[in-house]
Each structure stands twice: as C-alpha cells, then as structure tokens.
Amino acid sequence: MKKLNYFLQYIFVKIFFFIFSIIGYKLSSLIGGIIGKSIGPFFRSKKIIIDNFKIAKIYQNNNNYNNIIKNMWENYGRIFSEYPHLINFKNNKLSKYLKIEGAEYLEEIKIKKKPVVFISGHFSNFELMAMQLENSGIDIAAIYRPLNNTFLNSTMEKIRINHICKNQIPKGKSGSRKILEFFKKGTSIALMIDQRVSEGVKVNFFNRPAYTTSLPAQLSKKFECEIVPVYIERIENYFFNISINKPLKFEKTDSIEKITEKLNNILESMISKNPNQWIWTHNRWK
Helix, strand or coil: CHHHHHHHHHHHHHHHHHHHHHHCHHHHHHHHHHHHHHHHHHCCCHHHHHHHHHHHCCCCCHHHHHHHHHHHHHHHHHHHHHHHHHHHHHCCCCHHHEEEECHHHHHHHHHHCCCCEEEECCECCCCHHHHHHHHCCCCEEEEECCCCCHHHHHHHHHHHHHHHCCCEEECCHHHHHHHHHHHHCCCEEEEECCCCCCCCEEEEECCEEEEECCHHHHHHHHHCCCEEEEEEEEECCCEEEEEECCCECCCCCCCHHHHHHHHHHHHHHHHHHCHHHECCCCCCCC
C-alpha cells in the first residue's frame, strides 16, 4: 500500500510539474501559493506549529499565528511550483528576480581558493542557495536529505544535479565520506542546519536545547575553515534576495558545542526577521 501511495504521489507531482513548466514562472508561483494555502494544513498538525511558535516566542496571539501559518503554507506551495523553473534560474533567464548581497565575500573565497562551509535554513526557496553559489563560480557540493518516496526521489535528484548544483551529497554514512573527499579536494560544502538530527549535539535553539548537526563545527575545527551564513528572503512573492554574510572564523579552542550554538543563534536571527518564510512544521525540539 505504501508503494502505491508513493507512486500516486509521484504521478501527481509529475502532472503538476508538467503544467507548471508550460504556464510560466509567475503564474506557476501564484497557483502554487494558492494550492499550498488550500491543502497544506491537511498534511501537518497545527498544534506542532503553534507549539513551535510559543517555544520561539514568535508573536504571542492567535491572529498573528494564523497569518504566519497561512503565509508559510503559501510559501511551501510556491516552492513546489517553482521546481520546473529552476532551470531558468540556473541559466539566468530569470536572473531579474534575483538579487545577491555580499557578493564581495564570494570573490574573496574564490581568490583564497580554500573551501568553506555555507550554512542556511529552509527559508523562502532554499534551493536557490547552492545554485547561485555554483553560478557565482564557487566550487560547491550540496548536502540533501533523500526523500522517502523512492519514485519521487529519483526525479528530485535529477533536478538537483542538472538544475541546481552538479555535486550532490546525500545525508548518511556514505555522504559523510563524500563530504571529506570533496573538502580535501578544495570543494566547499553547502547545507541546511535547521532540521532535527538523530546524531548531533544538543545545544540551545531559541533558548531550548535541540539536537543540531555538528558538521559545520567539525569541519571548521578539522580544516580550520570559515563558515559562511546565507539568508534567502522572498520579496513581493516572485523576487528573491540572497544575503551572503561575512565569513566566520572560529578559534581552535572553541568547542563543537560553542560553534554549533553560535550558528543556531545566527539562524534564530534569520527566522525572527521573517517568520512567514521558515518551515515551522517540524517537531524541532523533540
């Protein structure tokens, strides 16, 4: 039964991707937003989302909660509908919808020719991060979580490799080996640090302990590399602002926990800036 459900989901996605590829970027994003607001709430518990708001102390009243939830689901839907158009972002046909701040930091990284770790969270259309880093001339590999739906996962992997970033590393033990291989060759790494992990360190996230990936901290200590926070914000529905922050250099004496918590603090600031565009549906503090 699970395989049948996965196959039906795959067919559903393929049909919508085909339709979105025909009707253009802006109309796709608009329709995707409507779909997200309409059906998104049926897939995740509103209680988990509200509990997360309370932990993070995001707007302490129900009206604001409902607005954030509506906007979050709309953003979800827009991301879904924008996948068929990533190829046009990749080949710069949709470059007018993108603005990059902090490009000078990317130039410095290219000049130094030393790999760094780019970190971010699931903001706005998060797929644009690795894409724009590669488009900017950065030798980059992106870490991703394979989908449980094996039918759909093959489609998404092709999109990521062909339209986002050619070097893709799946999470897991084999992925860990690939990360080290890439890094030793001088290839920078890009990853999202906002999801709960089974293996990591438990450090504060919005003043409550949460299991967090320690990979950036481990690479920082092992290779003495810099960590570069990246924030992506959706502007007026169709436009994106990608902010490359100043690279962070940690001391040798800094612990894994200290570095990881510092990165969580940066992530908190990004989320608080525009809570409508972060994915609140995960039980982050479980």
